[in-house]
Amino acid sequence: MRDILVVGAGNAALCAAIAAAENGARVTMLERAPQELRGGNSAFTGGCFRTVYDGADDIQHLVPDLTDAERDSSDFGSYDAATFYLDLCELSGYRADPVLIDILVEQSLPTLLWMKEHGVRFLPSYGRQSFKVDGRNVFWGGLTVETAGGGLGLVDALFRRAEALGVEVRYDHKVESLLGDRRRVTGVIANGEELYADAVILAAGGFHANTEWRVRYLGQGWDLAKVRGSRYNTGNVIRAALDLGARSHGNWSGCHSVFFDAGADDFGNIGVLNQQKNYFTLGIVVNRDGQRFFDEGSDFRNYTYSKMGAAILKQPGGTGWQVFDAKATPLLPDEYRVPRAARFEADTLEALAAKLEGIDTDGFLHTVFEYNAAVDEDVPFNPAIKDGRGTSGLTIPKSNWARTISEPPFVAYQVSCGITLTYGGLAIDSEARVQNEEGEVIAGLFAAGELVGGLYYDRYPGGAGLTSGSVFGRIAGAQAAST
Ligand SMILES: Cc1cc2nc3c(=O)[nH]c(=O)nc-3n(C[C@H](O)[C@H](O)[C@H](O)COP(=O)(O)OP(=O)(O)OC[C@H]3O[C@@H](n4cnc5c(N)ncnc54)[C@H](O)[C@@H]3O)c2cc1C
Incomplete structure (x- = not known):
């Protein structure tokens, strides 16, 4: 049985942990926050997920308890793969990594259906994403579902499933550095202790909560921004990976605010x-x-x-x-x-x-x-x-x-x-494997979620963050468990 360490315990980390566990791995999550503040930025969200879907039938698959009355009074529209892909291209000024956004788009609906099978409950996002027009709820923004109970509901459902699959979560565990070198990672140092594993999955968020890094990378004045979400996403896991030789990627001077x-x-x-x-x-x-x-x-x-x-x-x-x-x-x-x-x-x-x-x-x-x-x-x-x-x-x-x-x-x-989240981070390939500065894969090191660079530049389509964390978290977990 392979031993996997997952760093962080937000949406991306939880999806990675569940995917690794269902693929037969023994999984330990290391989370910097205490248990009562678990869930990272993901817990603060409205739980809105951007996904490809084709009309009311796909929404019904995601929302099995949609009533006939709700279905009849709603114009869900559709959001096809080409439109999602183009939105990511246009909003990023055509800079977004084509390999990553292709996977994000193609895997969006299958991944949400997989989450549903693991106990996440989706609902139509009536309150935020539809307007009443001529008595009907008309959806307008390619962002049509959210999780019951918002972000807290999302992470509670994922924690429940992870724990049922035997995943161990260690709270108050801050990962400080990685063990290994630029070709292979063998574990992490957390709270001063060396922990070894067959693979490590990084899902510790970006650096929006680091005042000094905000000024350093986003520019003057950003020290004055208020942090909307988790205070624990300070970029130190990104720094640990860079120190090992991982490649930085994406829009380091860009953020969502x-x-x-x-x-x-x-x-x-x-x-x-x-x-x-x-x-x-x-x-x-x-x-x-x-x-x-x-x-x-x-x-x-x-x-x-x-x-x-x-x-x-x-x-x-x-x-x-x-x-x-x-x-x-x-x-x-x-x-x-x-x-x-x-x-x-x-x-x-x-x-x-x-x-x-x-x-x-x-x-x-x-x-x-x-x-x-x-x-x-x-x-x-x-x-x-x-x-x-x-x-x-x-x-x-x-x-x-x-x-x-x-x-x-x-x-x-x-x-x-x-400030919501930062856009710069680490370079991963199509299997969520972290690359080194030489462009090679660092064996045993995977990444997902906010700390992955290359997806967003300049602007961001609402609801993409949770979807990308789930998509690449699921891929990272499955890959880490099998390679
Ligand atoms: C108020 C708010 C609303 C939002 N609404 C939406 C929305 O509706 N839809 C959407 O798609 N996106 C939304 N977002 C963005 C969304 O939160 C992120 O894109 C997504 O949650 C990132 O998930 P993640 O798992 O990568 O990071 P997180 O959920 O932040 O998880 C990272 C985890 O890593 C932990 N960590 C950090 N450093 C260490 C360390 N050194 N060692 C161990 N653990 C560490 C943190 O404590 C945290 O638990 C919102 C964000 C905010 C703040």
Whole structure:
């Protein structure tokens, strides 16, 4: 029986552990966090998975308890392999590793079905990814399923299955370095102890929680970002692999970051989820000068939201406000109804401006009035398609979903930058084997999840992170158990 060490205990690590165990290996997971904070960034997620699917039949396969009434009242659409592949190409500026994204796309649905067999429960993502149009739930963003109970539900289901398969999880075990050399890895050092194995699978996340690395790799100002998720993803396992001779890969100066509650803690708090604010498409966003600074309606939020943290970080004071009126607020999902959101409401725009501390009130009012006058009222509003209802004559247009900010009550949410994950990491091949700087495979070393580089550059399609961790985690586990 082969002995496998899995480093980390998030989604990628758990999928790797389950795949290795079902292929007959003895698996030990080494997790830096204490048990009560287990699950990494994966536990913080909404559990949304991007996958290829062909209409309601595939959704029904993933969601066996979908009722006839739900099926009849939903337009799930389809998301084919070519579209998923093209999305990954376009959002990365055609830099994404073609071998890896091909596998990610092709294996997305089979991997989710495999997870379902292992006890993960999927549901249609009604609340976040569909809008009611003519009485039907219309899905719009290629991101149609989420796990029951969100990220916590996901990792709980995977831990249950891993433990049932005999996987041992050692919490409070920080992996510090790898044993071996640039051609073969034989184990790890964790908490000062040498642990040997036939194979090691690295799934310890990226480096978003390392303030110093953020400045070093992402650039000036990134020390000021708030960490949305796990405080344990500091890149030290990436560093351990690089020290051994592994090849760095991907967009080391790139990351996923979003509009985030201005009053949020510096690190993710599992008791206060949903502090992102991603439905700016339904309103406008202004900075401290009261100015808009990007086209809020350029595309569905799934394809633009991952750059918004960087955008707000560059604004004066690194802060701004998302502004909505009574026409838009009923469409905002539950992330706008969480405790501790910096939310301001008033019956007039002037009264709202007075509540936005630090804003240039004249600038703000001028921006809203100018925007309202520029909205094309002749095009019908439809949030489930790119409706082409835009503005005309503004220096910064709003290209879709433009509606006036005119019906009280008016609401503003103050936002800052929340970093989600980093894009740079290690180079792997099609079997999730880590490569060395010479381009050869490092025998006995596999990787999956956030610490793999080469998948995302510049932008990121929502829901790809969990899917890629599952796809490559499953491959890594099966390969490690059999080679
Ligand atoms: C708030 C939030 C919401 C998100 N929502 C979604 C979503 O809905 N859909 C989606 O696809 N993606 C989402 N993401 C991104 C998603 O979380 C990641 O892409 C994915 O979870 C990464 O999984 P992973 O297993 O690679 O890393 P993680 O889940 O972060 O697991 C890494 C694990 O390694 C451990 N570790 C770190 N260093 C060491 C060490 N030295 N020794 C031992 N263990 C170590 C960590 O403690 C952690 O448990 C979200 C992220 C956040 C923060």
